[in-house]
Amino acid sequence: MEGFIISITIFVLAVFIGFEIITKIPPTLHTPLMSGSNAISGISVVGALVAAGADQGELASYLGCGAVILATINVVGGFVVTNRMLSMFKRKS
Amino acid sequence: MQQNFINIAYLLASILFVLGVKGLTSPRTAVRGNLLGALGMLVAIVATLLDQHIVRFELILAGIVVGSFIGAVAAVRTPLTSMPELVALFNGFGGGASALVAATAVLTPEMIGSVPVLQWYTASVASAIIGAATLTGSLVAWAKLQGVLSMQPRGGFLQMLNFVCIAASIGLGVYYCYDPTALWAFWGLAAAAALYGVLFTAPVGGADMPVVIAILNSLSGLAAAATGFVFSNNVLIISGSLVGASGFILTEIMCRAMNRSLWDVLSGDLGQVGVGGPTDDEVYKGRVKSTSAEEAAMILESARSVTIVPGYGMAVAQAQHAVRDLANKLKAKGVKILYGIHPVAGRMPGHMNVLLAEADVPYDELFDMDQINPTFAQTDVVIVLGANDVVNPAARDETSSPIYGMPILDVDKAQTVIVIKRSLSPGFAGIPNRLFAADNSLMLYGDGEKIVRELIAAFDQ
Numbered sequence: 001m002e003g004f005i006i007s008i009t010i011f012v013l014a015v016f017i018g019f020e021i022i023t024k025i026p027p028t029l030h031t032p033l034m035s036g037s038n039a040i041s042g043i044s045v046v047g048a049l050v051a052a053g054a055d056q057g058e059l060a061s062y063l064g065c066g067a068v069i070l071a072t073i074n075v076v077g078g079f080v081v082t083n084r085m086l087s088m089f090k091r092k093s
Numbered sequence: 094m095q096q097n098f099i100n101i102a103y104l105l106a107s108i109l110f111v112l113g114v115k116g117l118t119s120p121r122t123a124v125r126g127n128l129l130g131a132l133g134m135l136v137a138i139v140a141t142l143l144d145q146h147i148v149r150f151e152l153i154l155a156g157i158v159v160g161s162f163i164g165a166v167a168a169v170r171t172p173l174t175s176m177p178e179l180v181a182l183f184n185g186f187g188g189g190a191s192a193l194v195a196a197t198a199v200l201t202p203e204m205i206g207s208v209p210v211l212q213w214y215t216a217s218v219a220s221a222i223i224g225a226a227t228l229t230g231s232l233v234a235w236a237k238l239q240g241v242l243s244m245q246p247r248g249g250f251l252q253m254l255n256f257v258c259i260a261a262s263i264g265l266g267v268y269y270c271y272d273p274t275a276l277w278a279f280w281g282l283a284a285a286a287a288l289y290g291v292l293f294t295a296p297v298g299g300a301d302m303p304v305v306i307a308i309l310n311s312l313s314g315l316a317a318a319a320t321g322f323v324f325s326n327n328v329l330i331i332s333g334s335l336v337g338a339s340g341f342i343l344t345e346i347m348c349r350a351m352n353r354s355l356w357d358v359l360s361g362d363l364g365q366v367g368v369g370g371p372t373d374d375e376v377y378k379g380r381v382k383s384t385s386a387e388e389a390a391m392i393l394e395s396a397r398s399v400t401i402v403p404g405y406g407m408a409v410a411q412a413q414h415a416v417r418d419l420a421n422k423l424k425a426k427g428v429k430i431l432y433g434i435h436p437v438a439g440r441m442p443g444h445m446n447v448l449l450a451e452a453d454v455p456y457d458e459l460f461d462m463d464q465i466n467p468t469f470a471q472t473d474v475v476i477v478l479g480a481n482d483v484v485n486p487a488a489r490d491e492t493s494s495p496i497y498g499m500p501i502l503d504v505d506k507a508q509t510v511i512v513i514k515r516s517l518s519p520g521f522a523g524i525p526n527r528l529f530a531a532d533n534s535l536m537l538y539g540d541g542e543k544i545v546r547e548l549i550a551a552f553d554q
Contacts, residue, residue: 003325004212011318014331017111018338024118027436027461030343030443033117034310035180036127037339040110041313043134043332044191046141047320051197052156053147056204060197065152067193070186072160073167077183079131080168085176085447086127089120092455 032085039078045071095145102140103328109133110332114339120456137328146204173451174408177441178238181306184313185231191316192224192283198323199279208325214273216322218266221279222286224316229290231309237294238302238440247296258289300405300482300521302440304347304355311340343442350436350462352488352499373525377517380530386544389511389537390551396473396509398429400465402502403445404438406479406514410541413452416478419545420454422552431472432458433465433502435483462502469506477504477512477528479541481520486527496522510534513544 025033048071051064110133116126147153164183171179195217198204205213236242265282269275297305318333320326348355384392393399401420407413420430432454434445446459460468469475477484480502487494488501504510505528512529514536519525528534537544 001209003207004209004322007322007325007327007330010327011322011330011334014334015338018114018335019342021111021115021118021335022339022342025114026118027346027434027443028446028456028459029117029120029123030346031176031180031441031447032123032127032443033114033339034306034343034442035176035183036117036130037114037336038180038183038187038310038313040113040130040134040332041184041187041310041317041336042190043110043137043329044187044194044317044320045134046137046326046329047194047198047324048156048190049138049141049153050144050146050204050324051194051201052152053142053149054201054204055149056201060200061149061152063193063197063200065156067190067197068153068156069160069163070193071190072157073164074183074187074190075134075164076161077164077168077179079127079134080165081171081176081179081183082127083124083131084168085173085450086120086123088447088450088453089123089456090450090453091120091457 032082035078035085036082039075039082042071042075042078045075095143099140099143100327102136103326106133106137106140106328107331109136110335114335173447174411175238176447177302177306177439177444178235180441181231181234181238181309184306184309185228185235187313188224188227188231188309188316190224191313191320192221192228194320195220195224195323196279196283199273199276202273208323211270212325213323214270216319218269218279218282220316220319220323221283222262222266223312223319225283225286226290226293227309227312227316229287230294230305233291233294234302234305234309237297237299245296245298251292251296255289255292258285258292262286262289298521299440300437301351303437303442304344304351306441307340307343307347308355309340311337311344314338314340347437347442350500352496371525373517376525376527376530381517382535384511384535384537386537386547387551387554389535390548392509392511393423393428393474393548394426394552396428398431398472399423399474399476400431400433400468400472400504400507402433402435402475402477402480402484402504403449404435404478404480404483405440406541408439408444408448408479410479412478412541412545413448413454415542415545415549416449417452417454419549422549430458431460431465431468433460433462433504435462435480435502438480438483462500466503469503472507473509475504475507475510477510478545479513481514481526482522484526484528485524487524495524504528505531505533508533511537513537513539513541515540
């Protein structure tokens with residue numbers, strides 16, 4: 001129970017931080033925000049890695065491998081496409 | 094000891110993610126912010142590989158190589174006009190990954206460790222439901238944006254089916270937590286959630302896509318957070334919450350910008366498309382004036398300030414490069430150029446901005462609705478390119494109009510408005526646009542890209 005409450009605390013604080021930062025992002029950057037935050041949501045790769053590498057049964061390992069593939073597409077694709085978009089924003093020189 | 098090291102690494106990764114997102118508050122710090130985020134992800138992955146539970150690396154290596162290749166190729170080769178569907182797709186994959194991880198968690202109860210059993214199963218159920226729905230919802234969104242799927246089913250039966258699916262999913266979830274050996278219930282709830290995902294995205298129409306993509310973005314974050322609760326993994330919880338909050342805020346912004354409630358968008362309720370308010374003839378007959386590229390060029394030449402208002406049509410016509418050329422030509426003649434961008438212009442928040450940035454338009458010329466609206470009264474010419482409902486004055490004062498109450502760009506307040514459009518066909522709301530019939534308005538018919546090129550050519554004559 002104690003662990004759960006700590007997790008909830010972290011969750012709530014993270015949501016607050018999220019709100020604080022994101023409301024300050026200008027509309028012009030909303031598309032890179034979506035692709036960038038989407039890349040960050042690929043953090044589920046962390047869980048997938050353990051699942052694919054834990055050797056706890058065939059099905060679990062293959063599902064884990066599938067999860068690694070999907071999550072890696074998400075991560076690599078997300079950061080690369082965000083970088084691509086952001087490097088185009090230039091000021092008047 | 095090892096676990097402590099991993100957790101400290103996770104804390105570092107979380108800090109890097111927060112700093113990364115913070116970098117997006119300005120285009121100057123944004124590139125660096127994105128790199129910090131990527132670094133955080135690298136730290137998290139490397140730290141995880143040190144986890145004592147991992148004994149086999151072949152599947153991991155295979156997965157990372159395949160995933161990286163597909164992700165990188167897709168990211169580099171997709172044209173920017175297709176960004177909405179790409180982001181939708183990646184979103185879906187993220188949700189799918191979370192659901193699969195939840196599945197492996199319930200298949201391997203021997204891994205539970207110090208996490209309370211109930212938390213393990215409840216969070217897995219939550220992750221599976223949210224993840225599965227996000228995956229299928231995103232696939233449908235992708236298909237719709239690609240034009241592969243154009244159906245828009247609607248109606249009470251669909252809404253009821255919708256409700257049944259989610260209720261079944263949650264019900265099976267509760268049952269499963271009570272009896273974790275009943276794996277059939279787990280697969281059942283995942284399938285029901287997947288069906289729900291299809292059904293809730295299916296009725297949504299093209300111009301409502303920005304909202305749906307934002308919702309799916311949020312959900313993929315929540316799925317990751319739920320997975321975090323399964324393992325009591327802080328970096329998953331923190332990152333998932335960050336993304337969940339981000340998507341939620343964007344959804345809110347989109348809904349307010351369209352003056353529609355989230356519920357309306359998801360149930361495909363447009364408040365009766367095309368009904369309400371005057372008919373096409375009543376608005377247009379005898380009042381729509383059209384012009385030619387040569388005439389429009391003369392008007393533009395004598396202007397001191399020109400504001401360009403792009404819409405989805407500009408994306409479709411791929412006219413952003415032509416627009417930049419036109420703007421440069423006008424700037425060379427001493428005309429001041431600004432761009433006014435409505436929050437829901439395009440198929441994704443910030444869509445127009447990215448397209449214009451791609452065309453090398455400096456970002457300090459791009460203004461959002463609240464910044465540009467007060468300037469229209471002093472603007473000589475407004476060029477509307479591919480935007481329709483977002484510049485329709487009926488939203489301000491016609492209470493019977495389906496778009497009444499939606500915040501719009503007040504372009505009709507400028508001295509002259511030139512509307513570049515292929516025809517008088519209605520926009521998403523299916524209604525005539527009073528702007529086109531206004532006294533200070535001129536229609537310039539044609540394909541966006543071709544017409545702008547003609548305008549540029551007209552200057553050289």
